Amino acid sequence: MSSLPLVFDAPKRGLPPRHLADLSSDERAAAVAELGEKPFRAKQLSHHYFSRLTVAPEEMTDIPAASRKRLVDALMPPLLTEVRALACDDGATRKTLWRAHDGTLLESVLMRYPDRATLCISSQAGCGMACPFCATGQAGLDRNLSTAEIVDQVRSAAAVMRDGLMVDEAGAPSPGRLSNIVFMGMGEPLANLARVIRAVRRITDPAPAGLGISQRSVTVSTVGLAPAIRKLADERMQVRLAVSLHTPDDELRDTLVPVNNRWPVSEVLDAARYYADTSGRRVSIEYALIRDVNDQPWRAELLAKRLRKHLGQLVHVNVIPLNPTPGSQWDASPKPVEREFVRLVNAGGVACTVRDTRGQEIAAACGQLAAEG
Numbered sequence: 001m002s003s004l005p006l007v008f009d010a011p012k013r014g015l016p017p018r019h020l021a022d023l024s025s026d027e028r029a030a031a032v033a034e035l036g037e038k039p040f041r042a043k044q045l046s047h048h049y050f051s052r053l054t055v056a057p058e059e060m061t062d063i064p065a066a067s068r069k070r071l072v073d074a075l076m077p078p079l080l081t082e083v084r085a086l087a088c089d090d091g092a093t094r095k096t097l098w099r100a101h102d103g104t105l106l107e108s109v110l111m112r113y114p115d116r117a118t119l120c121i122s123s124q125a126g127c128g129m130a131c132p133f134c135a136t137g138q139a140g141l142d143r144n145l146s147t148a149e150i151v152d153q154v155r156s157a158a159a160v161m162r163d164g165l166m167v168d169e170a171g172a173p174s175p176g177r178l179s180n181i182v183f184m185g186m187g188e189p190l191a192n193l194a195r196v197i198r199a200v201r202r203i204t205d206p207a208p209a210g211l212g213i214s215q216r217s218v219t220v221s222t223v224g225l226a227p228a229i230r231k232l233a234d235e236r237m238q239v240r241l242a243v244s245l246h247t248p249d250d251e252l253r254d255t256l257v258p259v260n261n262r263w264p265v266s267e268v269l270d271a272a273r274y275y276a277d278t279s280g281r282r283v284s285i286e287y288a289l290i291r292d293v294n295d296q297p298w299r300a301e302l303l304a305k306r307l308r309k310h311l312g313q314l315v316h317v318n319v320i321p322l323n324p325t326p327g328s329q330w331d332a333s334p335k336p337v338e339r340e341f342v343r344l345v346n347a348g349g350v351a352c353t354v355r356d357t358r359g360q361e362i363a364a365a366c367g368q369l370a371a372e373g
């Protein structure tokens, strides 16, 4: 399959105007020159945005006022406005609902742990993948996010951490550093591949060209768009790939993850193997455990068998207890069933653990806050 179907890339509303964070360093220098400004102004602007994490013109005092206005008007249009931020886990988790320039809603979730701070970001507003157990999937795709809209979620969270607005393990607010990024908020990142790749570069380029987060600390997730997995691999980046498999058999996966009708399990796992071989990194397999749907012992055994065959040791399974949406027919598996599932996958020779499900009490399963908003 050479290209992705058009439906994956069919925004209903418009992307925001061009922003500094959409552009590479060279493109920024060219854009500044087009405005008749000195090339080094591009570096100054980048320093404010990516190193000082500010978008406030009044703080950019090293740029003369007239130039500042011209540059900010042209290259730093407002992107995201905070609608609300909800805290849970005693302040160690913070979920933010954003409104984009055209009213589009999106969200990100910041989670502070003793050894790291992880931000879960959205790559699309809504999602076109239609997984039946997911709140975002029910509402459909609103539009792709621009590169800068993806990056700006990270810039804001980095500022929240730096400014000491999150509590630490001692339960007190204190400054920290945003260390990890996961593309596991709203949307299918690989359905917005070109912008996601650019966003990863902005997030991981050393400051002041980018935000300076290590590529190894970035995870891109997918439901399994096999050709896009291969394209991402060919970027030769060090980001981790997470594949939301949710079941090892095509029969059930065709309904749980409808895109499986296009790229079945074996094609997805072959693409994942290509990614692992190219990047040298283990692939994460995400498995939302759903009561009486995909939690049977035989599925655990089949999962281990298929993963061993396709990925050998280059794989780790994350079991995610399903966060049920209100009124949904889908529910999490009972704990003994979950434990047995994990045991069987490990016994089958594949590393498997249960993922920490932070933020559940503020409905942090993907899309739920925006759905309520």
Ligand code: SF4
Pocket (backbone or CB within 6 Å): 127, 128, 129, 130, 131, 134, 135, 136, 137, 138, 185, 186, 187, 188, 223, 366
């Ligand atoms: S589970 Fe992920 S891919 Fe599926 S509909 Fe929800 S956001 Fe989209």
